[in-house]
Amino acid sequence: MKIAILIVLAYLLGSIPSGIWIGKIFFKKDIRNFGSGNSGTTNTFRVLGKTAGLIVFAMDLLKGTLATCLPIIFHLDVNPLWFGLIAVIGHTLPIFAGFKGGKAVATSAGMLLGYSPLFFFYSLVFFLIVLYLSSMVSVASIFSAIFVTLSSIVLPYLWPTILPTHNWLLTLICFLLTCYIIYRHKENIQRIKTGTENRVSFGLNKKEK
Template sequence: MKIAILMVLAYLLGSIPSGIWIGKLFFKKDIREYGSGNSGTTNTFRILGKKAGLIVFAMDLLKGTLATCLPMIFHLDVNPLWFGLIAVIGHTLPIFAGFKGGKAVATSAGMLLGFAPLFFFYSLVFFLVILYLTSMVSAASILSAIFVTVSSILLPYFWPTILPTHNWLLTLVCFVLTCYIIFRHKENIQRIKNGTENRVSFGLNKKEK
């Protein structure tokens, strides 16, 4: 019973529509009506600015982390990745926002932070490098998701300090989320091919002000 209740809590945590709530509460805007129409971090940065974007990113990240930590907080003998995955599902299908949510990147990263912190920071470095090289959050997100999945298999053999043991559930969850992230970014991928993808004001190919 406790596991079921905490799984519902993990879903509700993931369902918190950070971008929508911050936009409506402080800016009187529904960010789904602007820009890409997405309620996630990138569109928040674009529509509401850096401060709001950072707050939304932190909220989306930490709700994945907190959900993943629930089994440890309540001393349950169950793999915390299940709770993190449920939070990601909540983020993408939020009950508080008509089951239309974000693209799962920040909350998936939060799940990784809760499960394997060193692996999270290792992956974050890769994300920042790709973001610097491309100035595109979409490209950095897609390539990082693929990188995390591959790394979850190889790191225990080549760099066990970062990820000491191989966990097939981690690899499976990463693979599923990678497929979903690629699917949700299909329009971004097309714009990248066309050379019309939105860029951020950071990196080698940054957007000119």
């Protein structure tokens, strides 16, 4: 019974539409009507500015982290990754926003933070490097997802300090999320091919102000 309640709680946590709520409460805007139409962090930065974007990123990240930590907090002998995955599902199919959510990147990162902080920061460094080189969040998100999946397999053998043991569930979830992230970025991929993808004001190819 406790597991069932926490599963629902993990989904509800993931379903919190941070970008939509921040936009409506503080800016009187529904960010789904602006920019890319997405309710996630990147579009929040673009439409509402840096401060709102950072707040939404933190909220989307931490809801994945908190959900992943639920079985630890309540002393359940269950792999915490299941709860992190449910939060990601809630983020992408939120009951509070008509089941139309974000692209899963920030909440998936939050799941990693809750599961293994060292693995999270290791992955974050890679994300920032790719973002610096490309100045495109979409490119950094896609390549980081692939990198995390591969790292979940090889790190226990090459760098066990970061990830001591191989967890088949971690690899499976990372693989499934990578496929989903690539799918959700299909329009971005098309814009990358045509050279029209949005760039951020950071890195070697940053957007000129």
